[in-house]
Amino acid sequence: MPRDGVALPALPNPDRIAAFVRSGTLPVLNLLDPHALERPDTVVVSEPFAFLVAHGQLPEAARPSLGTDFPRYPSAGFFPHERVDCGAAINALIDELTSPAIAGAIGRRLGIANLGQYPTLVTICRALNRRHGTIHTDSRSKIATALLYLNESWPETSAGCLRFLRRADSIDDQVTPEIKPLYGNLVAFRRSDCSFHGHLPYEGERRVIQVAWLTSEEEKSRKTRRGRFSRLFKKLFGAIDRRIGAGRRDDASHLD
Numbered sequence: 712m713p714r715d716g717v718a719l720p721a722l723p724n725p726d727r728i729a730a731f732v733r734s735g736t737l738p739v740l741n742l743l744d745p746h747a748l749e750r751p752d753t754v755v756v757s758e759p760f761a762f763l764v765a766h767g768q769l770p771e772a773a774r775p776s777l778g779t780d781f782p783r784y785p786s787a788g789f790f791p792h793e794r795v796d797c798g799a800a801i802n803a804l805i806d807e808l809t810s811p812a813i814a815g816a817i818g819r820r821l822g823i824a825n826l827g828q829y830p831t832l833v834t835i836c837r838a839l840n841r842r843h844g845t846i847h848t849d850s851r852s853k854i855a856t857a858l859l860y861l862n863e864s865w866p867e868t869s870a871g872c873l874r875f876l877r878r879a880d881s882i883d884d885q886v887t888p889e890i891k892p893l894y895g896n897l898v899a900f901r902r903s904d905c906s907f908h909g910h911l912p913y914e915g916e917r918r919v920i921q922v923a924w925l926t927s928e929e930e931k932s933r934k935t936r937r938g939r940f941s942r943l944f945k946k947l948f949g950a951i952d953r954r955i956g957a958g959r960r961d962d963a964s965h966l967d
């Protein structure tokens with residue numbers, strides 16, 4: 712089916728129909744195409760850990776609806792996806808991002824058999840504080856992580872651009888060039904004890920959808936509970952949260 716597909720899927724779900732009706736333009740029925748990850752411009756790296764960097768993974772026609780339907784969290788950071796926070800286009804995108812087809816395509820590129828068998832946890836970020844982005848590997852409860860960026864533009868700065876790193880103590884020891892968090896850029900990596908990544912401090916709007924394939928359903932419930940608590944905490948104490956780590960070092964790291 713074409714990426715800006717005109718053909719109807721076998722079972723159109725309510726979010727897709729709502730997105731179509733609202734957009735009043737071309738029906739965007741296929742937001743993600745698993746084959747797009749196989750294009751030659753996708754960078755696939757296996758050492759020191761497996762990751763991929765892909766561009767142009769979202770259709771141009773979907774920019775407006777994905778923009779308006781993005782959740783409006785009052786605080787900075789990643790929060791567990793809740794359908795009520797998002798408009799139809801974002802919910803439809805998340806359905807695709809967590810589908811076995813996309814998991815299979817990402818897993819194949821990262822050398823992970825049957826990635827689709829693992830439970831997914833989706834978290835979404837609309838804005839960052841300067842404390843975010845310190846170097847880390849992601850926690851052991853994750854098999855793999857994908858980050859899909861949705862920013863219409865990005866300033867001419869390294870701040871907030873994702874870096875895959877060789878070590879925990881240097882934000883400059885990069886494996887490949889940093890990735891601007893622009894609309895349609897997608898990265899994914901296999902979590903390991905050396906899957907170091909992070910970015911220079913950035914404060915302000917920075918839209919990202921994160922999918923983690925987790926080791927178990929228990930981890931999913933635990934992380935979801937923790938994420939909801941953090942959302943409430945930040946709502947109440949957002950100013951404190953902003954101040955914590957506002958002056959963090961560029962090379963700072965955290966466990967997780």
Ligand SMILES: O=C(O)CCC(=O)C(=O)O
Binds near residue numbers: 908919921
């Ligand atoms: O937002 C990003 O680019 C990276 C986020 C991240 O690594 C995380 O939340 O674990």
Ligand SMILES: [Fe+2]
Binds near residue numbers: 847848849908
């Ligand atoms: Fe991470």
